[in-house]
Amino acid sequence: MQSSLIPERPLVISPTLAATIGLEEAVMLHVMSEQLAFRVTQRQQNLDWIELTQQDLMDLMPYWAWIDVRRVLQSLQDLGLLLVNAKTGRDDSWLIAINQRNQVAASERPRAAAAPELPKRAAPGNTEGRAGYIAGDWQPDREWLALCRQHGIPESFALSLVPGFVMYWRERAQSRFSWGNVFYKHVLKEWRHEQTRRGASEFETDMAPGWRPSGEAVSILVNAGVSEAFIEDAVPEFVLYWRERGAGKGPWNTRFIEHIRRQWARFSVSLKHDGLPRPIPEDWQPSDEVFDILSLAEIDAGFAREKVPEFVLYWRDTGQALASWNTKFLQFIKFSWARRPEAAGTGVVDARDQHAAERGRQGLEATFRRFTDRSWAE
Template sequence: MNSSLIPEKPLLISPSLAVTIGLEEACMLAVLNEAAHYLPTRAWQGHQWFTLDNTLITRLMPFWNAYDIDRVSRNLKDKGIILLHSAPFTSSGELQLAFNEQATAPRAAAPAQPAIASANRIAPSWQPDQELLRRLAELNIPEAFAMQQLPEFITYWREKGDISHAWGSRFLKDVIYKWRHHQSQTAREQRELRDQQENAFLNRDQETAMHSQWRPSRDALEVLVKHASISLAFVEDAIPEFILFWKERGDVGKTWNSKFIQHVKRQWARYTSALEHDTEPRRIPESWSPGAEVFDVLRLANIDLEFAKRQIPEFLLYWRESNQVYASWNTKFLQHVKYHWAKQHALATLNSQQVDSHAGNQSTHPATSTRDRSLLEDLTDRSWAQ
């Protein structure tokens, strides 16, 4: 007795095959296997090829649209189950295919089940095929970008130890995901750059006075660190000195970043010329004292020389007791003095702001933190020695 709910011949799908390759893929494979019984074939490159046109496909698979047919047939190709010779179905309207099995004789009335490519680990020399690169090109993903992702892709899956029927399909998904992330990140950077340019344009004619919270711009730091190859720590150490000098002068200007770049470059030139050329590490001598070039660097940095000289006894005592060796004690002393000078400047700025607050005055740039360190912590602080 035939049920009215099934007016036509049903599709027979192997449950185990659906688990292995996917339900949609197993469904299309069943339709193709059935169609191969009555469609004419031609032998080419060791396989029997046949063609399904748009009319036949619409009749055999009315439950899918053109994009679904294109997607599922590509999945079967990526899994190594069928071979495709036609252009994408969405543009060609046909499928020219062959089952991925060697043709030894004309197709019999009951053809054998198509062979499924065995799953295996990804090879160290695995490469995407031309069909995969063509699909990336259709998505406007540059081939150079895709190939840049290949070493990381192979390393990841080899370390994980997974096996797969379709490494091409996995690689395609991985590249699409990374390309979308790359595009969103590029768009965000472009927006930030555009905002910076707009702000710079709006503020180009505004003169401002130096203040305690001033910081060099990202462009200024890039000029110093990337292009002039100056240590970022050295640049950071120069900021308090630069702020103190121009705050005391009371000047206003609109080129603070340019002045800061010139200031740091001059300091760096003197600093590097003052480095000792002897690279052999040694303990600090009992009668050590900083060289004259060290005080030239400090004078250029607008650091009080008397303040620097007062640091010598503590510096000598600490390094004699630590018994460590260094190639340049002049460099260590420069770092020590610059650290304490910047620290004293920060404390002086905080005390000034607290006095203004107690006097009922509004500070233009209020302190962002309070001093909660004990005297013992200050006296035992040796972070400058790191």
């Protein structure tokens, strides 16, 4: 019974083959062998070839991006397991064959004069095309060292990795088709790590009592909106903290930038929302969030802005201190909006005015109470 989670025929990969040439390479090689069994083939040079387009390859291996398909395909070419020949007149179509020449009997092998080799990248140092264990005295071929030099890797660095490389793979007792290819990838990885280590050490400085952040570090923080005075005040504390922990060399400029950014963020938030009552400033203006809330209540922003001078004047005269002037302004505007003359015509009047109207005291008294009411300020 087929599981609903596996709607297609699964790929069956040989663990030994995957351990020998790599998992991705084993997957693609299996896919190609299946295509040779099901597709129409062309017999050339004692090999069966199939024609595949870029779209065919993407459909066959939807779990990879095109760049990954090309990478694995090239890896199999380097290992000498696949032969790829671009079809004449097309840039997105190739003839592909599995290289099984080594399994063909000597009498059946085509002669070079009768059947010339298709152009392909050969794997340096792998002329036999068979997997084998690494020798105790193994050394990389000059071709692999030349490839390393193309990446700016000194030959001395690559050769220094050979003893450890040989020891590692002899202890694992695994076979490979091309030890040069494995070594080449190993050198690239180690060179990247070496470059990272060198880059980090170049920016390391000593944590001395007189340590100061570099001008570049200060400039980065100032451009991020941090006060120079705040940066200056934080230096002694930063130095004392790390010296008490016995710190020596390190990327202190980077750590200082990270430390100041965190401290400045906390300081800014605490300064803005410290909850301490303060008198209203003479140039006080409501925040943008206030007008967003008023728009949700369908209150005209122009009406609110016209009321700001009156609001500031009233509270400066009272001399009171509040923790949130935005909240108090919202209450004032909502109160004033409901009591504007247009609202009175639509029946939106204050409860006190309604009560006064019911008692028959309309006119001057109700108007006076409406414009002198300060309950919103309580």
